[in-house]
Amino acid sequence: MAGPTLQPVGPDIWLAAGPEADVAGFRYPTRMAVIRLDGDGLLIWSPVALSESLREEVDGLGAVRSLVAPNSLHHLFLDDWRRAYPEAKLFAAPGLAARRTALVIDAELGDEPPPEWASSLDQVVMRGNRITTEVVFFHRRSGTVLFTDLIQQFPPGWFRGWRALIARLDLMTEPEPAVPRKFRAAFTDRRAARAALGRILAWPAGKVVMAHGAPVEQDGRAFIARAFRWLTG
Template sequence: MLTQFGREIWIADGPAVATGGFHYATRMAVIRLSGGGLLIWSPIKLADSLRAEVDALGDVRYLVAPNSLHHLFLDDWRRAYASAKLYAPPGLRKKRKDIDFDGNLGDAPVGEWAGEIDQVLVPGNLITAEVVFFHHKSGTVLFTDLIQQFPDDWFSGWRAIVARLDLMVGPEPRVPRKFRNTFVNRRAARAALTRILAWPAEKVLMAHGTPIEEDGRAFIRRAFRWLTG
């Protein structure tokens, strides 16, 4: 079910998916551009009820995978919205050779949404390169996996221990240790973060975690204090 998160942006939570022995909740965002077209960020499982809600908002024109890990449901959306353009982050074309992408996501906004959505590529991580977005009208920064937070009781047994050590659970969303430890180019990551912190962020949305609805820029500074020192 879609929930409005701000001006011209909606979110929907989907079923959990399993990867690496862990189950992850899923979340997507729908952004309506000034021309009425919709951009779908990190598409979740497409159910008939969700499709009806999305169609009521406008025409789906862009399908965006923000990093190379969030691609499981792209093909379902591509079949449902054959005229929509698909955009791939670094590394995804090689992983999903079965999908014909229309363009690549990089360090500058795609022309179709430039001026309404900004973006920064956060490079230098061995797990994935993530494209972070900023939606101007709602003041929302969209992270995917770089910031996470799960409920205390989400994991059990040894997985709960690993999640706690990895900083996946806690009072506030944080950058998991596995991402902190796999930044092999921290200078590049800091440069990307400087650009992200220049955005007038009010809210922060992530695929796995409680959304931040005020003082977004201050939250991002806290989340990345380990990187900036």
């Protein structure tokens, strides 16, 4: 019998791995987070493909109130989640509305958390990147920071041939999760990026979760500082 899809990583926060997604010829693993908010309801961060077993587990935790697309690249499975949970509100990072004009977005994410999760999560927008604008979250109760694409790490052997070479040059297969070179070069407004990073480093982060890479289990704030040393040095 298969084990549970949702894996706890701290109080009131669970992770679930989804099927791989093909993006520009590269295979990407997918990961989402389920967060039980203070008071009532669940928040789904970066939803993966919605299987029957995953839906049963999510429903067992509570009612889905909020769906979150944390950047303009993570939108592949939003339609299925909207159909499954029509009462949930969809919150999206800046830029997704222009990319998915037919998608009904209830609210655009900003630098301040909306009332739905203000007591559970903090957030900041990493602006000034040509590839995507990413909203980084901090789950207070578990001390977990959630990055989407700005920090990545793929295990040895994940890519082969010319893809492995490109991944290595892009810092996607470093010994420690890192900001890929393409994202570093895409920051045209580094002043804005440093301001956002300053807020992130003020969070008392213990763990760091990313969509593409194994979670960092301890000393999260020190890890984030190392990952963005190229921006602050």
